Amino acid sequence: MKKEHRLLVINPGSTSTKIAIFDGEKPLFEKKLSHSPEELNEYDSIIDQYDLRKESILSTLDEQGINFNKLDAVVARGGLLKPISGGTYRVNDLMIEHLQQGYQGEHASNLGGIIAKEISKQLDIPSYIVDPVVVDELQDLARISGFEPVERRSIFHALNQKAVARQAASSLNKSYEDANLIVVHLGGGISVGVHENGKVIDVNNALDGEGPFSPERSGGLPNADLVKYSETNNLEWKDLKRKLIGNGGIVSYLNTNDGREVVDRIESGDEKAKLIYDAMIYQTAKEVGSCAPVLKGSIDGIVLTGGLAHDDYLVTKLKQYINFLGDVLVFPGEDEMQSLAEGCLRVLRGEEPAKEYS
Ligand SMILES: Nc1ncnc2c1ncn2[C@@H]1O[C@H](COP(=O)(O)OP(=O)(O)OP(=O)(O)O)[C@@H](O)[C@H]1O
Numbered sequence: 001m002k003k004e005h006r007l008l009v010i011n012p013g014s015t016s017t018k019i020a021i022f023d024g025e026k027p028l029f030e031k032k033l034s035h036s037p038e039e040l041n042e043y044d045s046i047i048d049q050y051d052l053r054k055e056s057i058l059s060t061l062d063e064q065g066i067n068f069n070k071l072d073a074v075v076a077r078g079g080l081l082k083p084i085s086g087g088t089y090r091v092n093d094l095m096i097e098h099l100q101q102g103y104q105g106e107h108a109s110n111l112g113g114i115i116a117k118e119i120s121k122q123l124d125i126p127s128y129i130v131d132p133v134v135v136d137e138l139q140d141l142a143r144i145s146g147f148e149p150v151e152r153r154s155i156f157h158a159l160n161q162k163a164v165a166r167q168a169a170s171s172l173n174k175s176y177e178d179a180n181l182i183v184v185h186l187g188g189g190i191s192v193g194v195h196e197n198g199k200v201i202d203v204n205n206a207l208d209g210e211g212p213f214s215p216e217r218s219g220g221l222p223n224a225d226l227v228k229y230s231e232t233n234n235l236e237w238k239d240l241k242r243k244l245i246g247n248g249g250i251v252s253y254l255n256t257n258d259g260r261e262v263v264d265r266i267e268s269g270d271e272k273a274k275l276i277y278d279a280m281i282y283q284t285a286k287e288v289g290s291c292a293p294v295l296k297g298s299i300d301g302i303v304l305t306g307g308l309a310h311d312d313y314l315v316t317k318l319k320q321y322i323n324f325l326g327d328v329l330v331f332p333g334e335d336e337m338q339s340l341a342e343g344c345l346r347v348l349r350g351e352e353p354a355k356e357y358s
């Protein structure tokens with residue numbers, strides 16, 4: 001029998017580092033290494049967490065008795081690089097430089113490629129990243145913001161959106177390259193992407209304040225009021241960023257980022273929780289609506305995914321607003337580890353060439 005490729009998969013998130021060993025498509029071992037706020041607060045920047053995260057990966061694999069010499073490749077979630085098209089990229093020196101400097105800002109996934117490269121170098125095997133958050137396939141029209149010095153940027157849940165869009169297209173008996181889909185990732189942040197024939201031609205920048213508010217992020221805010229608020233409170237961008245990303249959205253109104261807690265509060269009669277949660281659903285529906293003309297109404301399906309898509313209350317309400325636009329398909333949660341492994345396997349098996357970051 002042909003030997004399967006064995007992979008180490010690394011996915012650094014804001015409060016955890018997920019790791020897995022895959023034999024082909026099959027996960028042999030998966031673990032979420034949690035990092036407490038106290039532990040992370042000791043570091044000024046995410047890049048400074050490199051040793052902490054790398055050591056916790058290596059010691060966990062060691063405890064599990066994983067034989068590093070049997071690995072064929074390391075694959076990681078990539079970070080805020082230059083805008084690039086979707087696909088699997090070999091980690092190269094320029095990528096490492098840009099991940100270290102945070103080319104488009106700070107994000108936990110900046111550590112993914114760096115740690116992958118370090119481990120793979122010692123084992124003399126290749127390392128890759130797949131569909132990082134900066135995948136940029138925007139059509140030119142979508143880049144225009146309305147104020148010349150500011151260009152719209154594509155920062156979103158590319159890995160999960162692309163993986164789920166492929167599944168949705170296949171369930172519609174289409175190839176991803178032939179399908180027109182609107183994909184709604186409902187996570188700690190919310191991104192709504194227009195997938196036309198295998199390219200995400202428009203999407204809200206879900207990190208830097210476009211689109212609906214979400215459990216942890218404010219989404220788009222009225223410009224003048226935001227500037228007045230920051231001047232009145234004497235806030236620099238780094239302070240404001242902390243309030244809007246991480247402590248914005250539902251957190252700022254209800255002091256929790258947990259959708260399950262909000263739903264429990266609504267069920268026990270909390271009117272404020274209901275108003276805020278309903279408003280998040282309403283804003284998300286408006287964002288979906290704004291995508292329909294991009295496809296000129298030719299929509300094969302609207303796909304709901306991410307953690308909040310597990311919630312029947314949200315899915316039912318959202319469907320009431322958007323059902324008229326087309327069939328709604330629900331793929332709750334995300335499977336980023338599997339998507340990373342599959343992206344790497346497509347390259348190792350020669351089904352797709354590895355892209356070069358340049
Ligand atoms: N069954 C559920 N019902 C309601 N909310 C849920 C359920 N499962 C997860 N959630 C909520 O989904 C949200 C996103 O969780 P998830 O863990 O998918 O996102 P994340 O990985 O932290 O963020 P992102 O997807 O933006 O990277 C959280 O508010 C979480 O509480």
Ligand SMILES: CCCC(=O)O
Pocket residue numbers: 133155156157187188189191205206207
């Ligand atoms: C918007 C990119 C992914 C995330 O941090 O939520």
